[in-house]
Amino acid sequence: MEQVRIFDTTLRDGEQAPGFSMDLDQKVRMAKALLELKVDVIEAGFPVASPGDFAAVKAIATEAADMHDTFICGLARANEKDINAVAESIAPAARKRIHTFIATSPIHREHKLRMSKQEVLEKAVAAVRQAKDMADEVEFSAEDAIRTERDYLVQVFGAAIEAGATTINVPDTVGYTTPQEIEDLFRYLIANTPGAEKAVFSAHCHDDLGMAVANSLAAVRGGARQVECALNGIGERAGNCALEEVVMAINTRADFFQLTTQIDTTKLYNASRLLSRLTGQDVPRNKAIVGDNAFAHESGIHQDGMLKNLQTYEIMRPADVGAPTSLLVLGKHSGRNALADRARELGHNLSGERLNEVFEAFKQLADSKKNVTNDDLKSLILGHAMNASGPWRVAGLKTGAERDGHATAHVTLTHQNGTVHTHEARGNGPLDAAFSSIKEIVGLDVHLEDFSVKSIGTGIDAQGWADVHLLDNSSENEMVVGGEDSVDRRPRIHGSGVHTDIVFASVIAYLDAMNRIVRNRAQQS
Incomplete structure (x- = not known):
């Protein structure tokens, strides 16, 4: 089946949202989880925004120096300074992408940029031409594309592809569109944009009206072959398309979409929980795919059905997303091997000094509790993974x-x-x-x-x-x-x-x- 690329913006659009900021060490830890998840692209940050963001993108690019399955990407406005900053910061990565953008809608052109259509077009082309010689791939985004005139989008996208853009992103920057509208838009753009066959069309949907995932899936139905999303749906305002939801929709309904992704879905739960711990923001209990209630059943009718056949009320298995299903019964007499084995079942490979640190904390906890549960062990592991070292x-x-x-x-x-x-x-x-x-x-x-x-x-x-x-x-x-x-x-x-x-x-x-x-x-x- 044809593959949909997963472009993860947890560390850029997600991290810049109020309440979700991370420091360099936390971003690198999260990037490692994203690499294990096998996302196609990690948008690691906005390098020109601050020295800290530049350092984080460069550190993540260094982490991915030998990773050939994932592009490391940085965001740049359509100007020389921004693009140079991205190129320098992503240089250590094995696969490099520059993502440059400029707003195209009438309201943005008039009130934010104060530029004409021709001026916006020229800036877009100049940015793509500069970036194409500085990275393996160039992505171009028309900010607020949904509220942009269709014929003008065709003109801008055609010029960007001719200048060297290999991915064309159509952002619903303010979460304004509907599934039927965005599916129709993608069909129109792919059919009418000159050179469309040379580029991958991408959807970037925000959740202001609660339709980011639905709109992203509709865009895929309309021909998009990249979805831009973030773990737990974090992002500006109401957030982005939730990575775990769009991936599992494509995975679970492969019969309908006839598409696939390269995501290792068994890593979704742990990646979601890691992000929650790093940012201090809880995952809602009723959150699809990764919430505590996603595989919980209280209704007597549901429980009866589950006892007879799990598929009566579960369209996915907890194991499909790496969610735990049983209690961990370990005590103060348990050894390192038992701890390491159970941690492995929960998706965490512990060895060497890290195993020793978690084991020491586990023994201390076991002295004060009768039983150590899955949640206890995950918290110990995540706590040691994310706490800042010294001094x-x-x-x-x-x-x-x-x-x-x-x-x-x-x-x-x-x-x-x-x-x-x-x-x-x-x-x-x-x-x-x-x-x-x-x-x-x-x-x-x-x-x-x-x-x-x-x-x-x-x-x-x-x-x-x-x-x-x-x-x-x-x-x-x-x-x-x-x-x-x-x-x-x-x-x-x-x-x-x-x-x-x-x-x-x-x-x-x-x-x-x-x-x-x-x-x-x-x-x-």
Whole structure:
């Protein structure tokens, strides 16, 4: 069957959405999962946007230096500076793509660009010509294509293909279209664009009206052979087309679409959960494909049908997407091999030092819980995979309550240089006091913007997963713009921690965010 390319923009369109930012280490970790997922293209970022974005794209390109199944791509506006930045950042990759774009709709031409049709056309052609000699492939996007005149799209796309574009993207930038409309548009463009047979047509749909996946699938029916999407559907505003949903729709209904993808669907669940942990944003329970309820059945009628034949109420098997179906029963007497074997069943290959670290954490957890579940083990694995390394680690924590309702926290931290630091602080509660002690020891001026703790599993001995988001008050490269339209541009740093003691989990999360700030500054210096 003919293949549909999967263009993943989790690390570009997805990551730039409020609440989903990741630092360099987190982006590389996510990129590794995307490579394991076998996406066709990873849009790793917008290199000209910031030194951090440039560094992240280059690090991901380096990670893919020997990967010949996946293109590493960077986004560029239709200008020389942007395109040069992309070319430089993706240079280490085995397969390189430059994605350049310019808006084409009347509202964008008039109010944003203040350019004529001819000027937009000339900018598009010049950008593609520059990019074609700097990468293996060039993708051209007409921003807000859905609200652009059809005859003008044909003109711009034909010129871009003639200039060297190998992929033509038709974005529904504001999530405005409908399935029937976009299918008809793709049929029209492919039939009327000069040189259409030389390029792959691509769909990039946003979810403002809740139809991103439906519109993407309709575009495929209309001839699109690339879909631009993001894990968990993250992205600007209401998000993008959800990668896991569009892939499993094509996979499950191959009889209807008569198409396939190269995605390893058994990696979808773990990739989704990794993204959730990295960003601190939960996957809704009722989320299609990867939500906790996707393969759960409570209705007695449904349960009866499932006992007789699983296909009565499941059109996919949990194993098809890598979702767990059984409880893990391991205890303090279990060994490394048992742990590694069960982790492998859950889609994580542990070995060497990483296995030792997770095993040590597992033994500590097993001492405080009767049974360790699948969710517990996944949290341990993901926690060790994504927590920032050094320079600070928690060595001790003691909290106490005072008669006036306040609390004290005595915190001991170790530094990677071997020194030990302690501080005791007083606060409105144990967390307030502990966070104050950490701030004093580490010496960073930060503001706690957001904090949450959630349970992993059920029962009184369930672990707690803590997430914090800190604002770096002392960033030298950012500023706060005052006035009625003030925009807070302080870096927002995420940290996470797991422990059966929710206070200790919160301290780990707070210090994890602190470590990220320290590492970010070291990388920038």
